[in-house]
Amino acid sequence: MPRASGRILVVDDNKVIRQLIRVNLELEGFEVVTAGDGAECLEVVHQVRPDVVTLDVVMPRLDGIGTAARLRADPRTRDLPIAIVSACTQYEVDAGFATGVDAFLPKPFEPAELVRLVRQLAEREARRPTEAHAAGSRPRVRGLAGESGSPAQA
Template identity: 80%
Template sequence: MSGESGRVLVVDDNRVIRQLIRVNLELEGFEVVTAADGAECLEVVHDVMPDAITLDVVMPRLDGVRTAQRLRADPRTSDLPVAIISACTQYEVESGIAAGVDAFLAKPFEPAELIRLVRRLTLREGPPSLDGRRDGRRGAGRAGSARG
């Protein structure tokens, strides 16, 4: 049973961050399922059937960028909205764009920014820009967002 706002799979190796994201999303009516790293995300994603996924970048076993690549390569998850929530370097942002990530939110973040980003993704209004504030067109922005 999905929450009234949708179901989100939150993937972060830091238990405190997972709980912080969970609480903020649940207060807004989202159902939240968590995973401790990318490998666990890939193990549960088909059972969870989320409306959106948030990924940290630096995680044991399988990092966020490689997790996003594998989600995009699987026809069952290739269209799932994916956001990276991490203190990313420019290289990680560019790698995420190349992997097909829809949105980025820098840690530390304001809870209101998190809610806006996840709501946009679950409503499929299109991904926000790299700073998580502007709407774009879903699908059209993914390939066009990469620089160079």
């Protein structure tokens, strides 16, 4: 598998989970910046200019669904690929898709699944200046290669 490239903003209130995600993505060649909650994400997203954002759902100050909604409402981050990496209820999955989240990866996850998902979203972002971007479309990632993938998994 070729090494990836791109900057990923990982948002999770659990320091251990942030570090786990960071290490796995950095081993694959991604540059990783972290934030401890949605409010911090919104403070740094414009300086960091990530290619992909991963969000936990349950966080202090501003949860993942609220963060995704604010990212989608901002013209500067409207098309930024967003993946929820969290143990979600079906209600949270539905709310996330309604908000414009691109993909979900349930916790606990296999590191290879995380890398595959982030790579898919980063590659899509790299191709964004093509006709898909001109049409304003953001295809949702519903399943990983080789999986049966339900709408709740990406």
